[in-house]
Structure formats: C-alpha cells, structure tokens
Amino acid sequence: MPDHDFLVLGGGTGNAVAAAAADAGLDTGLVERGRLGGTCLNRGCNPSKKLIRRADVVESIRAADELGIDASVDDIAFSDIVDSVSETVAAKAEAMAAAARERDGLTFYHAEGRFVDERTVEVERPDGDGTDRVAAETVVLAGGSRPTVPDSIDGTDETPFLTSDEALRLDSLPDRLVVVGGGYIAVELSHFFGQMGSEVAVVGSGDVLLDREDRDVAERLTEAYREKHDLHLGYRAAEIAGDDGERVVTAESEDGDEIEVRADRLLLATGRRPNSDTWNVSAAGIETDEKGFVETDEYLRTSVDGVYAMGDIAGNYPFKHSGDKEAEYVVANAVRGDERAVEYPGMAHAVFGSPQVASLGKTEDQVDDATGVEEYEVGTCAYDDTVLGAVLQAEGGFVKAIVGADGEVLGCHVVGPEASTLIHEVSTAVAAGADAETIAEAIHVHPALSEVVRGAFRDACGVGLSGL
Incomplete structure (x- = not known):
C-alpha cells in the first residue's frame, strides 16, 4: 500500500x-x-x-x-x-x-x-x-x-435533460430552451442562451429570480428578465417528460395551478x-x-x-x-503547522447575468431578523444618477448600502453593469476595517462608474453636498 x-x-x-x-x-x-x-x-x-x-x-x-x-x-x-x-x-x-x-x-x-x-x-x-x-x-x-437532480421531479430517469455540465458544451443551439430553477446558474445560462438566439423559458419555485439576494435587487433582476424571457415563477417542477424531439415540464403552484412548458432542450439548474x-x-x-x-x-x-x-x-x-x-x-x-483560524474578511459574490448582481454581507431582510441590530440606515444610488452610469443602458440599476448605527457596513448590494467589479470597492474597505463613512468620503475619480457606490454610502451616511 x-x-x-x-x-x-x-x-x-x-x-x-x-x-x-x-x-x-x-x-x-x-x-x-x-x-x-x-x-x-x-x-x-x-x-x-x-x-x-x-x-x-x-x-x-x-x-x-x-x-x-x-x-x-x-x-x-x-x-x-x-x-x-x-x-x-x-x-x-x-x-x-x-x-x-x-x-x-x-x-x-x-x-x-x-x-x-x-x-x-x-x-x-x-x-x-x-x-x-x-x-x-x-x-x-x-x-x-x-449538480443536484431533485428526487421530487418525476421522469428524470427516462427523460433526457441537461445540467450545467452539459449545457456549457452543447454542439448546437436550441431553438427553445426551458430552464428549471431560479438561482445563479439559471440566471447566467438563460442570459447566455437567450443572447445566442434561443427562446428561453424559466420555471422557478420562488416568486422572484435570485430569491436569496436582497429583495430589491432580486425584484429588479426579475423585472429585467421578464422583458427578455418567458418566466413562470411560483411554480415547482413536478415532472419532466419527452424524447429527442420535445421536452415537457409540468409544474404546480402552491394553490394547485398546473402548467406545461415545452421546449426542444431542458436544463435542470436546481442547485449543487x-x-x-x-x-x-x-x-x-x-x-x-x-x-x-x-x-x-x-x-x-x-x-x-x-x-x-x-x-x-x-x-x-x-x-x-x-x-x-x-x-x-x-x-x-x-x-506548515502554523495554525490560524479561517476568516473571510469582505466576502462578496457576484452573478454574471444581465444585469449583473453582486452582494456583500446581509440583505435588508437578514438585518431585520438579526439579533443585536436595532437601528440601521439604507442608502441607494441609481446608475442613472451618475454620469457614466447613465450611458450604460442601466435603466433601473442601483447600489444599495446598509449601514449600522455605529457606521459598520452591514451589507451592500448592486444590480447593474460591472456589479462584479464595483462590489470590490466595498469588500476591500470592509477587509481593511473601514467604516461606511470612509467609503462615502473617499475621493472618487469623476466620472468613474464607482461614483454610484459612493452615492449609496453618502445617502446612507448623510454626508456630501446635495447641489441644486
């Protein structure tokens, strides 16, 4: 041995x-x-x-x-x-x-x-x-x-389907793709296949896409996807069926409403x-x-x-x-035997759909549910309220900052172009021990897109000139 x-x-x-x-x-x-x-x-x-x-x-x-x-x-x-x-x-x-x-x-x-x-x-x-x-x-x-294939969906043993593993290597573009799931994989791959030319239908059990994100962000993302894709939200997939020619997803709502969604390819994006x-x-x-x-x-x-x-x-x-x-x-x-307890300072994540989403810390709902957090401020800044953001076809995009009474950054959430990059301004600040006012008062290059982050923290902290 x-x-x-x-x-x-x-x-x-x-x-x-x-x-x-x-x-x-x-x-x-x-x-x-x-x-x-x-x-x-x-x-x-x-x-x-x-x-x-x-x-x-x-x-x-x-x-x-x-x-x-x-x-x-x-x-x-x-x-x-x-x-x-x-x-x-x-x-x-x-x-x-x-x-x-x-x-x-x-x-x-x-x-x-x-x-x-x-x-x-x-x-x-x-x-x-x-x-x-x-x-x-x-x-x-x-x-x-x-990838997870839920036992709760009947027909997975008999019906051909894709997971993200296979979807990334398809040799031909589906005319119509049905995606089961509403998380980050469903959001990212719906964006990809939709822009490549597929008609995309999404069947998700939540009432919004990305329902683990801050509610305001999830609602904005869902609104944007509804304009481009066929969304069936609030429906849990119960059965899949079909052969090489067609796939059929049968899904049910909590009140018993049943729908069938048909496509030529099926992607199960139901977690890992x-x-x-x-x-x-x-x-x-x-x-x-x-x-x-x-x-x-x-x-x-x-x-x-x-x-x-x-x-x-x-x-x-x-x-x-x-x-x-x-x-x-x-x-x-x-x-090396140099024992150190693991820490994740400034941990953030991003979803590369369209629009992009990025997040750090707690959502507003999580802050409301957290013990020991009695007072906090929420600040927002729309992309359209900044010079460069207004040119990026980012209608409805924004940054949301959640700040504790002591100035601690409790959360930051972004939906819009380059969200995956913008969040690093906040994650770096948090990792370095900076408070929200430091971010709000830091000198930002004008008219860089990062001004939208500063705007949200200025709004939360009540600092900065208002102008006319």
Missing part, C-alpha cells in the same frame, strides 16, 4: 495545496477522477464566463441603436464559440496535469477514489486492473460538488450538492451535516484527526474565491 506524508483528494483548488505540500518537502499524493482544475476550470466559472462574455458583446451590439449607433448581429457561430472555449479549458487542464506528473515529491493518481478507512483511500489502477490503497498521515478533502457520498466519507468516520456537507471547525479540521476539508464539499461558502482563501489556511495549518 503506497503511503504518503500528505494526501489531497480533489484536483480543483486542492491542487494548489498539493503543490505547496510537495514544495515543502512532504511526500504528497493527489487524487482526482476528472480533469485537474475541478469544477471551476472545467465545468463552472471558467467556461461559463468565457461564454457569457460573448453574450454580453451580442447584447451590447443589439442595444447600440439606443446610443445612435447603427449596428446589428448578422450571425453567431455558436458551435465554433463553444468549441473554442472547450478547447481552451481542456488545454489548461492538460497543462496542469502534465505539471503535476513532473512535479518533484508529488504522485498524481488520475483515478476514482473512495475512503475505505481513516486517512486511507482506495484508487483505481491506471490500467483498470484492480485498485490500490493509498494512505497518509494528513489528508485534505477538497472533493467539490456536482457536495460530493461527500462519492468519496464515501462515512467509511472514514468523517461527520457531515444533514445536507451532506463535511463539518469543519475554525481551522478547517474535520471530525477525524489529521483530516481537513475545504471548498464546496465543506460548504462554508460555495464560491471559488472562498475555496482559494481556504486553501491558504489549509497550507498554513496542515502543511
């Missing part, structure tokens, strides 16, 4: 931990069943945002006449676009695999792996002839997540689940919560001595950037 000093399970963000362990002189093993780079590189952030960038360009061209520019989209080479993105991603993954195979001190097991005991994993042999057991004193579980079951963590005695996420303490240690967990499988935050931060802590704690 091959033994290592250090073993990493999962080659997404975990590959950075494996490389650091090998560089520190530890005999290190890395187990990954698929391509290195994990979900983000191969099936998530990387390919989706490359594709969405094309959708953004198409949308801008189609809206050019609003700025007095005569332009049109005459053709979209859909399959070429998808092929180009897929090839770029595959090349990056292969380069990472080649580097892993050549790295001193690192053994790369490109194979399926499952726990069979504490700190012991069974992996398939490269030739397919049996398995080997691999053990280590220290194990890092970075096993990721996968941790891969703890596929890694068979129960065999190692690793404790999980009721949703299957591996439970960790403040040092990212699991219930088993010498086993750490990070990223999607641990469920602290479902973002690549939080996984990257956790990797830094795991290297400090598990590789």
Whole structure:
C-alpha cells in the first residue's frame, strides 16, 4: 500500500495545496477522477464566463441603436464559440496535469477514489486492473460538488435533460430552451442562451429570480428578465417528460395551478450538492451535516484527526474565491503547522447575468431578523444618477448600502453593469476595517462608474453636498 506524508483528494483548488505540500518537502499524493482544475476550470466559472462574455458583446451590439449607433448581429457561430472555449479549458487542464506528473515529491493518481478507512483511500489502477490503497498521515478533502437532480421531479430517469455540465458544451443551439430553477446558474445560462438566439423559458419555485439576494435587487433582476424571457415563477417542477424531439415540464403552484412548458432542450439548474457520498466519507468516520456537507471547525479540521476539508464539499461558502482563501489556511495549518483560524474578511459574490448582481454581507431582510441590530440606515444610488452610469443602458440599476448605527457596513448590494467589479470597492474597505463613512468620503475619480457606490454610502451616511 503506497503511503504518503500528505494526501489531497480533489484536483480543483486542492491542487494548489498539493503543490505547496510537495514544495515543502512532504511526500504528497493527489487524487482526482476528472480533469485537474475541478469544477471551476472545467465545468463552472471558467467556461461559463468565457461564454457569457460573448453574450454580453451580442447584447451590447443589439442595444447600440439606443446610443445612435447603427449596428446589428448578422450571425453567431455558436458551435465554433463553444468549441473554442472547450478547447481552451481542456488545454489548461492538460497543462496542469502534465505539471503535476513532473512535479518533484508529488504522485498524481488520475483515478476514482473512495475512503475505505481513516486517512486511507482506495484508487483505481491506471490500467483498470484492480485498485490500490493509498494512505497518509494528513489528508485534505477538497472533493467539490456536482449538480443536484431533485428526487421530487418525476421522469428524470427516462427523460433526457441537461445540467450545467452539459449545457456549457452543447454542439448546437436550441431553438427553445426551458430552464428549471431560479438561482445563479439559471440566471447566467438563460442570459447566455437567450443572447445566442434561443427562446428561453424559466420555471422557478420562488416568486422572484435570485430569491436569496436582497429583495430589491432580486425584484429588479426579475423585472429585467421578464422583458427578455418567458418566466413562470411560483411554480415547482413536478415532472419532466419527452424524447429527442420535445421536452415537457409540468409544474404546480402552491394553490394547485398546473402548467406545461415545452421546449426542444431542458436544463435542470436546481442547485449543487457536495460530493461527500462519492468519496464515501462515512467509511472514514468523517461527520457531515444533514445536507451532506463535511463539518469543519475554525481551522478547517474535520471530525477525524489529521483530516481537513475545504471548498464546496465543506460548504462554508460555495464560491471559488472562498475555496482559494481556504486553501491558504489549509497550507498554513496542515502543511506548515502554523495554525490560524479561517476568516473571510469582505466576502462578496457576484452573478454574471444581465444585469449583473453582486452582494456583500446581509440583505435588508437578514438585518431585520438579526439579533443585536436595532437601528440601521439604507442608502441607494441609481446608475442613472451618475454620469457614466447613465450611458450604460442601466435603466433601473442601483447600489444599495446598509449601514449600522455605529457606521459598520452591514451589507451592500448592486444590480447593474460591472456589479462584479464595483462590489470590490466595498469588500476591500470592509477587509481593511473601514467604516461606511470612509467609503462615502473617499475621493472618487469623476466620472468613474464607482461614483454610484459612493452615492449609496453618502445617502446612507448623510454626508456630501446635495447641489441644486
């Protein structure tokens, strides 16, 4: 049985931990069943945002006449676009695999792996002839997540459907696509396929899209999507049916109203689940919560001595950037022995639909429900109230700042162009310990788009000149 000093399970963000362990002189093993780079590189952030960038360009061209520019989209080479993105991603993954195979001190097991005991994993042999057991004193579980297919939807065993994994690699554009779900994947891929030329219908159980975002933001996003897509909100998908020619989604509302939505392709965008079951963590005695996420303490240690967990499988935050931060802590704690409790200062996230959405901290509803928060101020600033924002076809876009009585930034929410960039002004300030008034009074380049952020904080803090 091959033994290592250090073993990493999962080659997404975990590959950075494996490389650091090998560089520190530890005999290190890395187990990954698929391509290195994990979900983000191969099936998530990387390919989706490359594709969405094309959708953004198409949308801008189609809206050019609003700025007095005569332009049109005459053709979209859909399959070429998808092929180009897929090839770029595959090349990056292969380069990472080649580097892993050549790295001193690192053994790369490109194979399926499952726990069979504490700190012991069974992996398939490269030739397919049996398995080997691999053990280590220290194990890092970075096993990721996968799309959820709800048991509550009948027909999933008989009816062809897409998840985000397959939707990012379609070789032909659907004439009509029905998307089941109302979260970030549904929002982003509806935007992509809609701008590529598909008619998109969305079936979501919430009364708004992105219902975990601040309510004002979610309502604005939903309003924008209703203008472009066929929305069926407040309906929970109960059954899917169809064959290669047609898909039918049957959905029901809480009061018993039933609808059928038809399309030639179907995308289930109903969330993600941790891969703890596929890694068979129960065999190692690793404790999980009721949703299957591996439970960790403040040092990212699991219930088993010498086993750490990070990223999607641990469920602290479902973002690549939080996984990257956790990797830094795991290297400090598990590789270097310099134990540090994990912190997420200024943690923010973004949804790359149209309009973009970005968020940090609590929503207003969460602030209302929080204990110990009795007084707070809300400030807003519309894109149209700033010079550059007014030119960006951002009608209805705004920034919302939620500020505590002591000046603490309780939350910030953005809906509009470049929201994913604008939120970093606030996340950087919060990480540095700045209060809301510091953001409000900071000198901003005029007429940069970031003035919309300053405007929201000025409104919340009651500072700045009002003018005529």
